[in-house]
Amino acid sequence: MNAIITASELASELTGETPPVLLDIRWQLSTGKAAGEPAFDGRAEYVAGHLPGAVFVDLDAELAGHAGPDHGRHPLPDLAELGAALRAAGVRADRDVVVYDGGQGWAAARAWWLLRWTGHPSVRVLDGGLAAWQGPLETGTVTPEPGTFTPAPGATGLLDADGAAALARSGLLLDARATERYRGDVEPIDRVGGHIPGAVSAPTTQNVGPEGRFRPAGELAARFKALGATGEPGQVGVYCGSGVSGAHEVLALAVAGIDAQLYVGSWSQWSADESRPVATGPDPQ
Structure with missing residues (x-):
């Protein structure tokens, strides 16, 4: 099954006998806002208007564990709580x-990756997020019939710090952050x-066009091939700041037909450990 779905495809599926479960994962990265500027409230945004039948899921509270230098800003959540x-x-x-978010795609990709890693057989991201939706919205909250899914972590798809370091030497480790942070x-x-x-x-921003939708699969495949991806299983990994935008890069790789692993702790975990080496400048080494 494809990793993404268009708004028109979703509208059609929602009229079927077994419409998909919709999860609203609106979230924004906080980098220390100016004094007096209100923090982003994804739940409030959801209540004000969401896709019909969608249920809000909080990335920070439900799709990540407690932040800390040993684990990073968005470590894996407790599986029972998830x-x-x-x-x-x-x-x-x-x-x-x-799953969908406000349009950036990072938060929805984090939910997509977690559901895949814990064994869900069919999960897709709405390409372009809420901004791509042309249908009506509903307000308030939705209380669905309780589900039955029990997460079971996969044997592949996840990197720790040592695994990321090894892959940087023997395969391809992609840094999904902005170039200036990489340097x-x-x-x-x-x-x-x-x-x-x-x-x-x-940078994961180069995987999408001006409207925030993924570039065609062929373009993405060419991009990642130029970066060194061979398509060989287990040879591509991704990290970012804290395992959110990196999930979006893993999603882009999936659209391109390339399997990739995610280092969830990412730079927030790596850089907190002063014993780990740090490279600067435009070159990998």
Whole structure:
């Protein structure tokens, strides 16, 4: 099954006998807003208007564990707590799931990756997010029939710090952050700037067009081939700042037909450990 779905395809599926479960994952990265500027409230945005039947899922509270230097800003959630949250949102193993966010795609990709990694057989991301939807919206909250999905972590698809370092030496490790953070020119969040030695800069923003929708699969495949992806299983990994935008890059790779692993701890975990090496500048090493 495709990793993404268009708004028109979703509109058609929602009229079928077994419409997909819809999860609203609206979220924004906080980098220390100016004093007095209100924090983004995804739940409030959801209540004000969402796709009909969609249920809100909180990325920070339900799709990630507690932040800390040993684990990063968005570590893996406790599986029992994740399962309870997904079942409360109506997720079942025998029913398709479609996830969306406000349009950036990062948060929806994090939900997509987690559901895939924990064994859900059919989950897709709405390409372009809420901004691509042309149908009506509904307000308020939705209380679905409880689901039955029980997360079971997969044997592949996940990297730890040592695995990421090894892949940077023997395969292809992609850094999905902005180029200036990769080079170490600026670092607005973490202890130091730079990148994992051997990692290749591949900003996730270059995977989408001006409207926030994914570039065609052939273009993405050509992009990743030029960066060094061979298509060999187990030879491509991705990291970012904290395992959110990196999930979007894994999704882009899936659209291109390339399997990839995600280093969830990412730079927020790597850079917190002063014993780990840091490379700066435009070159991988």
